[in-house]
Amino acid sequence: MTRKVSDNDMSALARLSTLVNSSLDLMAVLDNAMKYVEELMDAETSSIFEVDHERDELRFRLARGKWGSKAQEIRLSMGEGIAGRVAQEGKPIVVPDIEQDERFASRIDAHTGFKTRSIICVPIKHKGRLIGVLEVLNKRGGPFDEDDVELLTVVSNQIGIAMENARLYERLRARFTLTTEELKKTQQKVIQSERMVALARLSQGVAHEVRNPVMSIGGFAMRIKQKLPSDNPMHKYADIIIKETARLEKMVRDIEDYANMREPRFGEVNLKKLTKHALEDWKEKGGLANIEIQLDLPDDEATLPGDEGLLRVVLNNLFQNAAEAMANEGILSVVAYPEGKHVIIRVADTGRGIDPDKLPLIFDPFFTANTSGSGLGLTTVHRIVSEHGGEISVDSIPGEGTEFRIQLPLYPDDMQLSELEASQRRA
Numbered sequence: 251m252t253r254k255v256s257d258n259d260m261s262a263l264a265r266l267s268t269l270v271n272s273s274l275d276l277m278a279v280l281d282n283a284m285k286y287v288e289e290l291m292d293a294e295t296s297s298i299f300e301v302d303h304e305r306d307e308l309r310f311r312l313a314r315g316k317w318g319s320k321a322q323e324i325r326l327s328m329g330e331g332i333a334g335r336v337a338q339e340g341k342p343i344v345v346p347d348i349e350q351d352e353r354f355a356s357r358i359d360a361h362t363g364f365k366t367r368s369i370i371c372v373p374i375k376h377k378g379r380l381i382g383v384l385e386v387l388n389k390r391g392g393p394f395d396e397d398d399v400e401l402l403t404v405v406s407n408q409i410g411i412a413m414e415n416a417r418l419y420e421r422l423r424a425r426f427t428l429t430t431e432e433l434k435k436t437q438q439k440v441i442q443s444e445r446m447v448a449l450a451r452l453s454q455g456v457a458h459e460v461r462n463p464v465m466s467i468g469g470f471a472m473r474i475k476q477k478l479p480s481d482n483p484m485h486k487y488a489d490i491i492i493k494e495t496a497r498l499e500k501m502v503r504d505i506e507d508y509a510n511m512r513e514p515r516f517g518e519v520n521l522k523k524l525t526k527h528a529l530e531d532w533k534e535k536g537g538l539a540n541i542e543i544q545l546d547l548p549d550d551e552a553t554l555p556g557d558e559g560l561l562r563v564v565l566n567n568l569f570q571n572a573a574e575a576m577a578n579e580g581i582l583s584v585v586a587y588p589e590g591k592h593v594i595i596r597v598a599d600t601g602r603g604i605d606p607d608k609l610p611l612i613f614d615p616f617f618t619a620n621t622s623g624s625g626l627g628l629t630t631v632h633r634i635v636s637e638h639g640g641e642i643s644v645d646s647i648p649g650e651g652t653e654f655r656i657q658l659p660l661y662p663d664d665m666q667l668s669e670l671e672a673s674q675r676r677a
């Protein structure tokens with residue numbers, strides 16, 4: 251019995267490729283497709299092999315029939331048996347009588363107990379790349395012929411798309427399936443950043459309310475001081491009011507800056523230039539004093555995706571804190587290097603260090619040990635690093651020094667997702 255591929259067959263086959271959403275679905279789709287092909291060809295059984303390019307082997311992706319589970323244990327090397335030949339040569343092979351063909355690998359039959367009489371086998375390709383091999387065994391009504399090759403080639407194209415879609419889907423899912431541990435970490439991060447946002451909003455409201463009164467108090471204290479005769483003992487009280495209002499004014503400004511901070515605008519940031527510019531900014535503010543700077547940066551071309559302006563703010567805050575902790579005397583070291591899919595930037599100082607019980611609080615808004623600080627520096631640092639998809643951690647030994655470690659992704663998540671989605675659309 252010979253037959254042409256009908257329109258009906260074609261549309262049933264075309265549906266194959268759209269059905270696949272996971273490897274579980276894929277098995278069901280492949281099984282149904284091959285059952286259908288067996289019925290059309292009136293053949294006994296069929297199998298699909300997948301190429302393992304790393305090991306240069308073929309392994310069963312689907313082996314139908316009661317021999318299937320035994321067959322699954324076997325792997326064929328490239329060139330071995332009919333399937334191995336088809337994989338190696340990339341062309342269909344029809345074997346009308348296995349007894350007459352020495353290419354046949356009898357070890358599968360020996361292992362499974364199945365008796366192969368005839369084979370038709372075609373490659374499965376996707377975008378010209380070999381991904382597997384499809385074979386149908388033992389046609390009942392006569393030998394396999396050219397019509398069968400034509401039908402199987404159409405099926406193998408569709409199966410190729412289905413297998414590739416399932417592979418891409420699995421890759422996407424693996425990327426976005428979080429383990430319980432990761433989920434917990436992410437949840438903590440969300441809580442932490444929500445808490446920061448809520449606090450920032452509250453303080454923005456308060457800052458707005460106190461801004462004008464604080465400025466008036468400061469201004470009037472200054473006037474009072476000017477009006478007082480220089481030997482008046484009230485001078486020192488006026489000085490205290492002026493100093494405290496100046497601190498409050500700085501706090502209001504810091505809160506407003508924090509609240510008005512822009513979203514990152516991503517560009518290509520040169521790591522060496524970033525560090526150089528941040529050090530220059532800091533020097534301009536008079537931050538250097540007696541501090542020795544040690545740099546260990548990657549070559550001139552090393553870049554990362556980010557917002558240079560905001561990353562400069564990050565480094566500046568870390569330099570500023572380091573200088574304060576060293577009382578302007580000591581060693582500040584900046585080290586940057588790529589590590590896997592990230593860039594690591596470490597900023598270390600030889601300052602007074604941070605008590606272990608204070609360590610969990612340092613990124614909180616308004617946590618400060620400095621009389622002149624607002625405690626928003628590290629909150630800002632944390633926010634910018636998070637908005638870059640990165641992480642920041644700290645190690646500190648009281649009396650010896652502190653090191654901040656920033657990890658920034660070379661390929662932020664949404665970039666990877668859109669790349670993957672685009673490649674899936676192209677498939």
Ligand SMILES: Nc1ncnc2c1ncn2[C@@H]1O[C@H](COP(=O)(O)OP(=O)(O)OP(=O)(O)O)[C@@H](O)[C@H]1O
Pocket residue numbers: 504567571572575599601602603604612613617618619620622623624625626627628629652
């Ligand atoms: N390198 C460091 N060494 C020792 N302590 C540090 C270091 N960096 C931060 N800290 C501690 O963490 C606190 C919080 O730092 P943060 O930068 O958020 O605020 P600040 O420096 O006090 O004030 P601001 O930066 O708003 O002017 C600091 O007051 C300090 O106690």
Ligand SMILES: [Mg+2]
Pocket residue numbers: 567570571623626627628
């Ligand atoms: Mg600070």
